[in-house]
Amino acid sequence: MSSKGEHQTVPLSVLLKRESESEKNEDPEILHGQASQSKKGEDFTLLKTECQRAMGDGVATFSVFGLFDGHNGSGAAIYTKENLLNNVLSAIPADLNRDEWVSVLPRALVAGFVKTDKDFQERAKTSGTTVTFVIIEGWVVTVASVGDSRCIFESAEGDIYYLSADHRLECNVEERERITASGGEVGRLNTGGGAQIGPLRCWPGGLCLSRSIGDMDVGEYIVPVPYVKQIKLSTAGGRLIISSDGVWDVLSAEVALECCRGMPPDAAAAQIVKEAVQAKGLRDDTTCIVVDILPLEKPPPPLPPPKKAVKGKLKAMFRKKSSSSHSDKEHTEPDVVEELFEEGSAMLSERFDTKYPVCNMFKLFVCAVCQLEMKPGEGISIHAGTSNSLKLRPCDGPFLCTSCQEKKEAMEGKRPSGNRHDSDSD
Template identity: 90%
Template sequence: MSSKGEHQTVPLSVLLKRESESEKIENPEILHGQASQSKKGEDFTLLKTECQRAMGDGVATFSVFGLFDGHNGSAAAIYTKENLLNNVLSAIPADLNRDEWVAALPRALVAGFVKTDKDFQAKVASVGDSRCIFESGEGGIYYLSADHRLECNEEERERITSSGGEVGRLNTGGGTQIGPLRCWPGGLCLSRSIGDMDVGEYIVPVPYVKQVKLSTAGGRLIISSDGVWDVLSAEVALDCCRGMSPDAAAAQIVKEAVHTKGLRDDTTCIVVDILPLEKPSAPLPPPKKAVKGKLKAMFRKKHSEASSQSDKEYMEPDVVEELFEEGSAMLSERFATKYPLCNMFKLFTCAVCQLEMKPGEGISIHAGTSNSVKLRPWDGPFLCSTCQEKKEAMEGKRPSGSRHGSDSD
């Protein structure tokens, strides 16, 4: 132990190891695969790796994986696949450094989902019940999305009814009710989707967003439509494809789901392996068995017994770290000034569609909300008139038109 006032020295080997690991974390190896069995032809996927974006501190690469489960037709799913990513990226200011870009992404996701829904309705969002799970290389299992089925989400049911919608099951007459809980009018069993327009817009496109920083152990990401999750638990989905490549794993998960209950719906799966550069792509190390019904929230990486005492003394904890989580359906909350992003966004630009406005033309995102007592009407962010109409519609302040839809992860 060093005495007070003395500097504690760190072995050079430890410093070099930290630097080496840091470089590998920035550029992990990404392997992916997908599989699907179609009944309706309404599931679509988006897989893009090595996407480049100019940033304030150079050029960065990122990968995008999306699953779009259409209902009542494929129009909204196709439109979302083709436009959502560009709408999200256009909502991120230029010349941000890496940390600023990551911090701006949650707000940009909200803007991109709402703009996609708004544009689709004019021309013809995680929203829905597709689900994303992650298993770390050390065996921890994490839910990275939130289900928006009315059957299992009390908060969403309360939001819809407080906005003027109704939630209930199909009535076959004589008081007998069947099936899952649905939103009326419209009869949709989801509370969030893109493109549903005959439900008074109580069904909103505002996404649940969760950001996590992965550990150096890497892990496996599984994104699947409800055709998988209606049949398989997270543990079963992961166990049935243990040690397989991403392509083979995706095919096995779909096969397992269809074998269990038959092909009742489009059944689609994306598997992504995120591994440090020095690790092989397969097989993944077997996880510790989790207690049924309980998923780990965080894990600490264990060091091998061969590690030196100095390594153990100076090694920093290696964990899956949650950076951001927000699921509110209210734009006034998702664009609130609590985000440390005020200087990143233009003052007179619509926060949703990025339309440039003259001073005085924009409508404060806080106008008419309970926050307006504390925040003045001229406090931003601002919306253009059409995006303000969209905001009011999502809060149940006006009706809307016909129906298609897509839920996304």
Template identity: 70%
Template sequence: MAGGQGKKGEGMVPLALLLKRELSSERVERPDVLHGQASQARKGEDFTLVKVDCQRVPGDGLSTFSVFAIFDGHNGSAAAIYSKENLLNNILCAIPSNLSRDEWLAALPRAMVAGFVKTDKDFIDKAHFSGTTVTFVIIDGWVVTVASVGDSRCILESAEGSVYFLSADHRLEANNEEVERVIASGGQVGRLNSIGGVEIGPLRCWPGGLCLSRSIGDLDVGEFIVPIPHVKQVKLSNAGGRLIISSDGVWDALTAEMAINCSRGLPADAAASQIVKEAVHGRGLRDDTTCIVVDVLPPEKLTPSVPAPRKQGMGIFKFMFQRKTCESSSHSDRELSEADLVEEIFEDGSAKLAQRLSTNYPLHNMFKLIICAICQVTMRPGEGISVNSTSSKHRRLRPWDGPLLCKSCQVKREAMEGKKHSRDSVSRHNGENK
């Protein structure tokens, strides 16, 4: 598979440079974003969120962005429903107001971390025992930002036909680093035992028996099953691309190539239906099976009425996005040659809040000194705890010691890192503040 598998930071281009290139071009165009979704339900625990008219600046139609997300619940649907209703707002509340577009996009990866953790913390306070995977996609212009926990996935086929994995797989069976992290944090990892002591089934975390190392919810497992998402941000070329966002009901039956091939040449809604149909046909309806297909199209491009055959070395979108006949072929060829590039801006999958909330771009500190970086609660001067601190002990804080956490979020951070292995510590702390 092509794309997105190198070492963290290699080949990445600063966001400010990419946006400067965009602004300096002769003609700045926002892409058309078309989508379709399909699903077949077995347990009724898959939920989707689609919002195509969000605005960074209220009332400014030029500041729109789109949101596409899948929530695959387990042990009930409460966590999936709660996340669908609250996660977007929690992410947006973690981004300061009055930012320029490049600052907003630069702050988005950290805001996604804060939003995921806050959603998990607030849901667990309600003492529900269900959990959910999340794959959350924000598209602003040509920039795509994906945050994920669990085993739902988002893949991208770029204009030149390369495939990029924009999410991470947090199944314990598939991720040795996550197994080591869970064990180091106080969890136990093993398989179910059959009669005779023979181990069967996938790796699970105990207590609870969850196959995943990251999710939102799951009160009955342990705080070391963290809601901190893998985040990847890329900038598409001006030739566009196709995103396939699906729950594990699809990926347990189809590889990325199979999903792309079976839907090639189809518009987004038909493509989503075909992917679900192929997954259910190949494996049976063993699980909820949900798919969202999003086409990011250059403006004024036409799609063929029938699927075009794929030629070697060229991707689906070079056939789907044909220029109008009034434009010269030389201009079209030049655009296609310049379009064969997906620029990687940012990627981080660490489970350490100190790393994930620190400033990764040469911008001003985007966290206010008296606001908790996760739950956004206003704190009294001197009450906050630096996320870079190794203990909860108070000391005089300086502006550059931020971002800061409130006491409750610091307790959660310590529990996620294995310093406190029980959710009881959070409950006791919350009880003390009531």
């Protein structure tokens, strides 16, 4: 036994084990809670922590939180809740390291959303759903969204980030232009005599949204291609709030965060729902998920009040995309939260046109959407019919199967979308 002060050697294997355990402990602690008040029974949530995936010779974990706000029935929301995650994961190649896995998530989310929509429409149901889908891997948060539910994040420093887009036709000029260019019509409800009332809607169908999953009776220019934003947090963490429009129609991000400051996630979610319902009554399903992302070694501290704006010192939080309705809002830009990815295009050719090395992680002769294996020459390049098609070589992918190529063309207004099954109501 060594005397006090005598130097002791530590075997290399022990050091490596300690380092490995230390690295694992750097991941955050995820605490979550949810609350809801139901009017129509069409809001659904998915809360999954400690999801596992293979990584080299080990297993890594990640968390998933989803909010599905259905309309015209609950069928699309339930189906999406049950199938979207598997469809996203099936679009990710096996045995990637952490950085690679995070890098391919945006493309896999696009593929998973489109496949879920395509599969659900084959069931000939007319309901639809908004989706806000959050994947947390370590300190990286990736959010994919269609519709008008929203996800916001407040860092431990008190800065607010908008991680989703609002696809309401009323407030999104770019989406209105895309729909009319694809063959749809945008206008208000006509009550006769030239009077028009209510928000802007897409006709036929009368949907107020430009993107959703389902809604086969509206037209395929209502697309399931999600807006995706990915950020890396500081190790101080922060709080996510994911809520349906029943909350955001009443509360601003600042009010939602302030009304639950210092509360644990369960109580915070309940307080946000309570505030929304008290303000205007229970007019819609009102659902909220609160997720605290915290350092493991520290107890959950009360979040600080938002920083006071310094006149002349405000900058845009991220590069603003016109697909987001929050482009008019500005907040301080700290160094502690890093933007990794942001894209909102509705065009699959743009969303799948990833550069090296990401594109080389995907199998050459597999459909980029539904993962169907194809023989060489069977697949259709995602760039077919675009300005890049003249430069293509036979091996230039990604590729789509015939069925997914038809889906892509319909969403882009390149073929009539009315040839569908007779639909049943939910």
